[in-house]
Amino acid sequence: MKRLNWRGAVSIAAFILLWTLLARLKAPGFAEIPDPAAVGRAFWEKYLPSAAYWRSWLVSFERVGYGFILSQLLGIPLGLALGTRRTFHDLVFPVVELLRPIPPLAWVPLSILFWPTAELSIVFITFIGPFFIIVINVHDAVRGIRKEHLWLARSLGASPARIFRRIILPSVVPAIAVGMTLGIAVAWNVVIAAEMIASDAGLGRLTWEGYVSHTGTTVIIGMISIGFAGYLSTLIVTYAEKRMMPWQR
Amino acid sequence: MLAGTVGAAALWYACVAWVPLEAFRRLPDPVAVVTEWLSPRPTYGISIFTEAYYKHILYSTWRASAAFVAATLLGVPLGVCIGWSRSFSAYASALLGLLRPVPPLAWVPLAILIFAGSEAAVIFVTFLVAFFATTLNTAVGVKSIDPDFFRAAACLGASRRDILFDVVLPGALPNIFTGLQIAMGAAWFSLVAGEMIAAQYGLGFLIMESYNLIQFPTIVIAMATLGLLGYLSSALIRALGNRLMRWREQSIGLAA
Amino acid sequence: MSAALSIRGVSKTYDPQGGASVEALRDCSFEVRAEEFVAIVGPSGCGKSTLLNAIAGFDTITGGEIRLDGALLARPGLAPRPGPDRVVVFQHGALFPWKTVLENVTYGPLRQKALSREAAQAKALELLRASGGLDGAAATYPAQLSSGMQRRVEIVRALMNDPRVLLLDEPFRAMDGFSKATMHQHLLELHRRYRKTIVFITHDLDEAIYLADTVVVMTTRPGTVKEIIRVGLERPRVPQMLYSRAYAELKRGAAQSVHEEARRAFERGEREQA
Numbered sequence: 001m002k003r004l005n006w007r008g009a010v011s012i013a014a015f016i017l018l019w020t021l022l023a024r025l026k027a028p029g030f031a032e033i034p035d036p037a038a039v040g041r042a043f044w045e046k047y048l049p050s051a052a053y054w055r056s057w058l059v060s061f062e063r064v065g066y067g068f069i070l071s072q073l074l075g076i077p078l079g080l081a082l083g084t085r086r087t088f089h090d091l092v093f094p095v096v097e098l099l100r101p102i103p104p105l106a107w108v109p110l111s112i113l114f115w116p117t118a119e120l121s122i123v124f125i126t127f128i129g130p131f132f133i134i135v136i137n138v139h140d141a142v143r144g145i146r147k148e149h150l151w152l153a154r155s156l157g158a159s160p161a162r163i164f165r166r167i168i169l170p171s172v173v174p175a176i177a178v179g180m181t182l183g184i185a186v187a188w189n190v191v192i193a194a195e196m197i198a199s200d201a202g203l204g205r206l207t208w209e210g211y212v213s214h215t216g217t218t219v220i221i222g223m224i225s226i227g228f229a230g231y232l233s234t235l236i237v238t239y240a241e242k243r244m245m246p247w248q249r
Numbered sequence: 250m251l252a253g254t255v256g257a258a259a260l261w262y263a264c265v266a267w268v269p270l271e272a273f274r275r276l277p278d279p280v281a282v283v284t285e286w287l288s289p290r291p292t293y294g295i296s297i298f299t300e301a302y303y304k305h306i307l308y309s310t311w312r313a314s315a316a317f318v319a320a321t322l323l324g325v326p327l328g329v330c331i332g333w334s335r336s337f338s339a340y341a342s343a344l345l346g347l348l349r350p351v352p353p354l355a356w357v358p359l360a361i362l363i364f365a366g367s368e369a370a371v372i373f374v375t376f377l378v379a380f381f382a383t384t385l386n387t388a389v390g391v392k393s394i395d396p397d398f399f400r401a402a403a404c405l406g407a408s409r410r411d412i413l414f415d416v417v418l419p420g421a422l423p424n425i426f427t428g429l430q431i432a433m434g435a436a437w438f439s440l441v442a443g444e445m446i447a448a449q450y451g452l453g454f455l456i457m458e459s460y461n462l463i464q465f466p467t468i469v470i471a472m473a474t475l476g477l478l479g480y481l482s483s484a485l486i487r488a489l490g491n492r493l494m495r496w497r498e499q500s501i502g503l504a505a
Numbered sequence: 506m507s508a509a510l511s512i513r514g515v516s517k518t519y520d521p522q523g524g525a526s527v528e529a530l531r532d533c534s535f536e537v538r539a540e541e542f543v544a545i546v547g548p549s550g551c552g553k554s555t556l557l558n559a560i561a562g563f564d565t566i567t568g569g570e571i572r573l574d575g576a577l578l579a580r581p582g583l584a585p586r587p588g589p590d591r592v593v594v595f596q597h598g599a600l601f602p603w604k605t606v607l608e609n610v611t612y613g614p615l616r617q618k619a620l621s622r623e624a625a626q627a628k629a630l631e632l633l634r635a636s637g638g639l640d641g642a643a644a645t646y647p648a649q650l651s652s653g654m655q656r657r658v659e660i661v662r663a664l665m666n667d668p669r670v671l672l673l674d675e676p677f678r679a680m681d682g683f684s685k686a687t688m689h690q691h692l693l694e695l696h697r698r699y700r701k702t703i704v705f706i707t708h709d710l711d712e713a714i715y716l717a718d719t720v721v722v723m724t725t726r727p728g729t730v731k732e733i734i735r736v737g738l739e740r741p742r743v744p745q746m747l748y749s750r751a752y753a754e755l756k757r758g759a760a761q762s763v764h765e766e767a768r769r770a771f772e773r774g775e776r777e778q779a
Contacts, residue, residue: 005339005342005343007336007339007340007343008339008340008342008343008344009343010340011340011341011343011344012343012344012347015344015347029362029363029364029365030363032362033359033362033363098476099476100476101434101437101475101476101477101479101480101483102472102473102475102476102479103437103438103440103441103442103475103479104438105438105441105442105445105453106441106445106452106453106456106471106472106475107472108445108456108457108460109456109457109459109460109465109468110468110469110472112460113460113465185352188352189352189353189354189438189442190354192352192354192355193354193357193442193445193446196354196357196358196446197445197446197457204354204355207355207358208358208446210358211357211358211359211361211362214362216362219358219359219362220359222355222358223351223355223356223358223359224351226351226352226355227350227351227352227355228350230350230351230352231350234350
């Protein structure tokens, strides 16, 4: 049982206190910001029982889910191919390197143009961020596999398929784990922004509408909800990672 | 390598020009984009010859740099404190842990409300992202320094100030620079989002505006420019890092 | 000038929050005369490094006292500050990778403001040259040197501060046989020339007997002194001594103790797992 981090509690308490002061005293900029107590009350009374609120949770989660899972399903094989096949690497990697620095959100207009529905275009944007991350991570991991291990396996008569399954894949699993953790955070970040720009549903939209209507409470509840949702997704991903790598405690 | 890029461009062109899918039909083709980009009198007003292009670049670059510099100036010292002092780490990690799960872009509406103006709000959100990345990586960098270095410095008579400059900073420098590169990338990412949501001028804004005004080649120009700027800024940071950490190159034997 | 070290009834118990307390040292006592070379031998985990940390000032003790030349250095509640009078040469090497050899070596005197830059550099180059022509490597980074060279540089870095006690924590552990033998002769030569009090931690009994005037054999955890062996071999030590009868006698006497402790440590390890 870890001893309670009293220092942490102190700093959080100080933070809440500061927030309350700034809101109550109507400090510059904080005119429309409610204090923590008001936020808590509003959440309890208006949002918890509201179906629309929980629907926005579902919408955002769906988008993140599709985009993220797709990015892993496509990105991991691509990364493996880039790492193992020399010619494929020489052809395709430069393109990857060129496209990678483009922020996922910059793809929004092209995505809207290309995909027939708004939903698909949002899922595409959510896909892009984690996709590049996992491709690079897997690719780097494969390149990092010690040549000695591969030579040894080959000299012991292992077939290419065997080498792939027994050496390359396990070496790549930690990189996949890291890539997934980074990717899920990026996916949430992107989906929120995409929703703010180009959608009429979801937690991002909720927060944005709070801003538009100058309802500080909605904005803050939106933010906290998003934070929570992101935290939950990270928990899910971490759990999946632990299952993938049982040898690491 | 060149073959790959040319191949990709050719594929793009082929898709847009020949594939009879409605979706591809709506996309701008590479030839149109490039001619527009390099034309002295572009149809939609943005090319390397127009002033407006550079104005947008300037806005974006200024915002990204301001946010990045602020994040570095605040993040590195904070990261050092968190990494070096266990009690400080206890204070800070709880608070940071609470704020970190909130995706940076979710701060935009709140930031606009507080800062009452989109310019400051966009820079703030960009700053926030870069700040978290920098602080975290710096703290990790400091924590991962072999304790023997601290002990060696102590028995050689170093003061705490000496240890800061002779052990902590050089020891954490590789992680700090990794953090800075990540921060730079994250900064561009947030900046574009912020600009798309809520700004005047800037490449993100340009993307949204071109989309709304149905000036599609310009969209791609802006995207490509973003990619280039992002790559350049990362390369700059990497180069600076290599210069400051010359001792690493020599130990690995080749520039890694 | 070298100091005498007095270890009396030193105990150390670790009491981590939320974990079981660990008794690392229990009632260790032995004396080290000035200019003496003492080797401390024992199985892994017996607390040798804990003892060294206590002498160097990196950690506190929970019982007993440590005295330097009669003056109180450490006791429960009194933690000595690490200092240039008790410099340590570390097991995995702690040369600052981001400083050149010269910067590393002159670090101590410069930070303590004990020498001017010119004087420090002159002394450094002289010591480096005496350590096998290392003055030529003054402008290189440690990573460019072999491990043997790195170790010699680290010893020079320590000697530059004119310490009263030189502490070495298994410094040659990771080296191959040939390099190790060279380092032994080098260390013996330094001891002969500069007459420092040396406390040398090792798990290698041969190394201990060959280098030291006195070998302290420690028990497994909780570590205490099992046996103190006076090495009567004459100096300067030469490798041929390893095959002398006197050496064989010494080793036979000590090996029994050491093997007993090693086996106990082994069995305890197994019991802890089970």
